[in-house]
Amino acid sequence: MSLISPACRDALQHWLDAQKALAGSAKNTITAYNSDVADFLSFMTLHKGAPQGLGALERITVSDMRAWMAQARKDGIAARSLARKLSAVKTFYRWLAEREGFEPTAVLSARAPKFQKKLPRPLAEDAARAMIDTVELQSTTDWVAARDVAVVTLLYGCGLRISEALGLKGADAPLPATLRITGKGGKERVVPVIDAARNAVATYLRLSPYPLEADAPLFRGVRGGALNPGAIQGAMARARAQLGLPASATPHAMRHSFATHLLAAGGDLRSIQELLGHASLSTTQAYTAVDTARLMEVYERTHPKA
Known part of the structure; x- marks a missing residue:
């Protein structure tokens, strides 16, 4: 941040504050925005040979x-990551242009690099x-084995992100017929x-040696604190x-797997979008590509060839 002029540093902070307050952006998103835009502003300082004030921007x-984009690629930034950085810079510039009254065409017209979307x-x-x-067999301690099974069952049976499963509190137990989950960007579903x-x-709760406390994490680590995602990742790796x-x-x-298997069973794409908490239907539509790819594999394997 030392390469950035005080005016730009203040503008960046005001924009981040606005994103938190108005857009409801998640903490990780704000952190990424800060890093991406700060890197861009630092590059412009070096590129131009002097700190860039608002007028220079x-x-x-x-x-x-x-x-900037050429240097990022030279530094080994992947096309997908560069596209994300460019998106952050454009979002910042739209806000800045409206605030300062200038035309941000040069920035907004920059094209993101093409990349293969991962299915x-x-x-x-x-x-x-x-x-x-098999996750149940990874621990010789009964309550830990039951805990890991409970977490993985929530991921597969309810389509939760691991952060969402581990974010459950004692007050959520016993689990009701439906859970209100706060996902990315504070979006509830x-x-x-x-x-x-x-x-x-x-x-798991019946075997757990720790008392169920309303404000404490539902899933505990072996020492009683909040369960670290690494414990589940490790059990699944084994x-x-x-x-x-x-x-x-x-x-x-x-x-x-939750989403793909629902779709294969005839689930409605809009309903699956709501269950997953995707902001955009296009994100959920990736599962139709997976389903089609799987169908073609079956076709190639079983269709009689001449």
Whole structure:
């Protein structure tokens, strides 16, 4: 931040404050915005040879934008990451242009690099069930084994992110028929809780050596504190090694599996979007590509060839 002029530093902070207050952006999003835009402003200082005040930012050209993007690629920034950085810079510039009264065309016209969108990598239904069964075998301590099963069952059975599952409090137990989950960007959604998830959590709570406290985390680590995501990631890594599953069989893959299996069973795309808490339907539509790809694999494997 030392390369950035005081005026730009203040503008950046005011914009971040506005994002927090008005857009309801999540903490991780704000952190990424701060880093991405600060890096951009620092580059412009070095590129121009002097700290760039607000007036100088108004005069940034298409050539300047190309120089920034070229340097980012030279520094090893992947196309996907650069596209995210450019999006943050454009969002900042729209706000700044409206506030300062200038035309941000040079920045807004910059094209994001093309990149291959990664498709979600779900597990097959039998593999998802096997993962839950095998996670239970990764600990010799009964309550820890039950805890891990409960978490993974919530990921697969309710489509939760691991942060959402581990964010549950004692007050959420016993689990009701539906949970109100606050996801990315503070977006709330209502998620039905299947019996298997409710029973798995009840079993964990019955075995847990720690008292159920309304304001404390529902899922505890071995020392009684909040459960670290790394514990679940580790248990799943050991389980997938036993099952011969790929490295993509992670906690988030259980959420992908939830969505893909719902879609394959005839689930409505809009309903799945709401269950997952996706802000955009286009994000959910990635699962239709997965379903189509799987269908083509079956076709290629089973269709009689001439």
